[in-house]
Amino acid sequence: MTYRLYKPHVTNADGDVTTPDLMVDRVEIYVAGSMTLMPVHRLTPAVELQTPAGDLNVTPAIVLISAGGGSLLSVAAMVRPCDCSLYSADVLISRTSWRLRHLRDRLQTLSMELEIPNYRESTKISAILDGAPVAQEADDESALARGVMQIYAADALTATTRAPAAISVALGDPNSDRPLSCRVQLVPVESTHWQERPASRYTTGPVEEVKHYI
Amino acid sequence: MQSVWFSHDDGENWARLLTPTGGLYNEARCWSVSAHPARPGDLLAGTDQGLYRYVANRDRFEYVPSPMDELQILQVAQHPADPNCIVCGTRPAEIFISHDNGESWQRCALNAGTECWFINTTRVTSIHFDPRDADTIWVSVEIDGIFRTQDRGKTWTRHVQGLADCDTHDLVFVDEPESGRRRLLCSTEAGLHQSLDEAESWTHVAVSQDLAPWPYWRSIRQRADHSGFVLASVGDKPSGEAGVLLISDDGGQAWRRAELSEPVNSTIWSIATHADDPQLLFFVTIFGQIYRSRDGGETWQKLKRELGEIRDVCWASVPSASSMAA
Numbered sequence: 001m002t003y004r005l006y007k008p009h010v011t012n013a014d015g016d017v018t019t020p021d022l023m024v025d026r027v028e029i030y031v032a033g034s035m036t037l038m039p040v041h042r043l044t045p046a047v048e049l050q051t052p053a054g055d056l057n058v059t060p061a062i063v064l065i066s067a068g069g070g071s072l073l074s075v076a077a078m079v080r081p082c083d084c085s086l087y088s089a090d091v092l093i094s095r096t097s098w099r100l101r102h103l104r105d106r107l108q109t110l111s112m113e114l115e116i117p118n119y120r121e122s123t124k125i126s127a128i129l130d131g132a133p134v135a136q137e138a139d140d141e142s143a144l145a146r147g148v149m150q151i152y153a154a155d156a157l158t159a160t161t162r163a164p165a166a167i168s169v170a171l172g173d174p175n176s177d178r179p180l181s182c183r184v185q186l187v188p189v190e191s192t193h194w195q196e197r198p199a200s201r202y203t204t205g206p207v208e209e210v211k212h213y214i
Numbered sequence: 215m216q217s218v219w220f221s222h223d224d225g226e227n228w229a230r231l232l233t234p235t236g237g238l239y240n241e242a243r244c245w246s247v248s249a250h251p252a253r254p255g256d257l258l259a260g261t262d263q264g265l266y267r268y269v270a271n272r273d274r275f276e277y278v279p280s281p282m283d284e285l286q287i288l289q290v291a292q293h294p295a296d297p298n299c300i301v302c303g304t305r306p307a308e309i310f311i312s313h314d315n316g317e318s319w320q321r322c323a324l325n326a327g328t329e330c331w332f333i334n335t336t337r338v339t340s341i342h343f344d345p346r347d348a349d350t351i352w353v354s355v356e357i358d359g360i361f362r363t364q365d366r367g368k369t370w371t372r373h374v375q376g377l378a379d380c381d382t383h384d385l386v387f388v389d390e391p392e393s394g395r396r397r398l399l400c401s402t403e404a405g406l407h408q409s410l411d412e413a414e415s416w417t418h419v420a421v422s423q424d425l426a427p428w429p430y431w432r433s434i435r436q437r438a439d440h441s442g443f444v445l446a447s448v449g450d451k452p453s454g455e456a457g458v459l460l461i462s463d464d465g466g467q468a469w470r471r472a473e474l475s476e477p478v479n480s481t482i483w484s485i486a487t488h489a490d491d492p493q494l495l496f497f498v499t500i501f502g503q504i505y506r507s508r509d510g511g512e513t514w515q516k517l518k519r520e521l522g523e524i525r526d527v528c529w530a531s532v533p534s535a536s537s538m539a540a
Contacts, residue, residue, distance in 0.1 A: 009277045019239050046281070048281055096277070193322070193323050200328045201328060202327060204331045204357070205381060
């Protein structure tokens with residue numbers, strides 16, 4: 001069964017950080033209350049994304065992830081060419097997350113900000129999470145079934161840019177100075193770190209009989 | 215290799231961070247650690263989970279996002295004059311450099327071999343900042359030789375002329391300030407090599423079999439007082455059962471055996487020295503032994519605690535105590 005291994009660093013309310021490895025095999029995209037399933041392979045924690053030439057739409061999103069100790073909350077940036085659907089986007093998800101149950105009583109105070117070149121906009125996340133199973137989140141159990149990740153896209157904040165560009169989706173919590181952000185460098189697909197791309201080289205190693213081995 | 219172990223009493227006792235909240239999977243494979251005098255108590259760790267920074271006042275590791283998450287970060291080094299300049303070497307053999315303390319990274323055009331018959335995939339085995347030039351960085355690659363940049367990673371050259379084997383492990387710079395002469399020492403799978411012309415050419419250094427019974431030279435290190443005292447580990451094989459520690463008072467020209475309280479169980483994989491106390495050194499074997507010297511490397515005492523596979527060791531003075539990481 002196909003899955004993506006999500007490896008977050010969960011900053012808890014007391015400041016401790018835990019590191020569960022979570023297998024995600026169902027990704028649900030929510031836009032204005034409507035849900036569509038997305039293939040898991042579109043998820044990536046990469047800090048750089050190679051993108052095609054041309055205009056790109058960037059949509060910030062709030063992400064909920066099922067975890068045994070209670071759902072996690074994180075942020076993501078959904079990136080795709082302007083002529084492509086949101087559901088075909090690459091979803092770059094932060095490896096930092098918070099525990100939802102620590103926040104559910106004050107979600108209204110949290111805001112999410114998208115920053116790309118020459119653009120910065122923010123919104124309260126409570127509106128984005130309309131319909132999310134936040135109220136159902138118990139103290140000792142995730143409201144999301146095992147393996148599920150829900151991505152709530154803030155489509156109204158969608159902005160357009162072109163690579164190269166640095167994009168940032170950040171969550172702000174007035175009660176805490178702990179950071180939660182997804183920062184990604186968009187790299188044009190034609191760019192390269194080679195002045196002149198070299199041939200691929202083969203090395204051999206010991207050419208005589210090796211009396212020892214690695 | 216099971217995350218990072220810390221000692222705050224010169225190696226007598228060891229512990230990992232608290233399992234639930236240490237910030238790093240406590241069985242992560244960790245190949246390298248780096249401490250910097252300008253950041254006392256902090257530590258960078260190269261792992262198979264990404265790059266992590268131990269922050270002393272929070273007593274936990276913090277993840278440093280980077281393009282290296284899917285690679286094995288085998289070497290981490292910080293520029294002696296600038297702790298914000300971080301150089302990481304990986305498997306496959308690539309070099310990534312950050313000039314802003316890990317906020318952003320550039321992948322260098324190292325151009326190491328992309329495939330190797332013997333180990334299938336090349337890997338970076340050491341990173342060194344040239345003591346005489348702030349923009350020059352040297353890298354040893356297994357199995358592809360020695361690489362050098364003279365412009366902080368923008369361009370690289372490969373230096374293998376005369377190496378009996380490109381399975382290179384470590385480098386030492388023996389500089390003579392009065393004459394300006396330099397001897398480079400390079401440890402390889404096929405013995406010790408030296409260069410007198412900035413690695414334009416290498417020559418094999420013959421060391422008697424009485425001293426070095428095997429050709430597998432691994433870690434070499436100059437003691438942090440830069441007196442020309444050099445230490446070198448020689449083992450029967452990477453995953454073997456025996457090893458020796460050689461020491462030299464004259465920058466690697468003449469060698470003798472260091473005195474160990476008991477034989478090592480495998481190749482000595484890493485040697486730690488620090489300018490805060492050049493008389494205090496440590497080495498670790500790949501199969502978990504830890505030794506300490508309090509006389510500058512002449513004699514060594516095996517410490518009681520043994521860990522699992524160990525790939526790197528460093529020590530540093532921190533406020534109120536000295537601290538080690540392995």
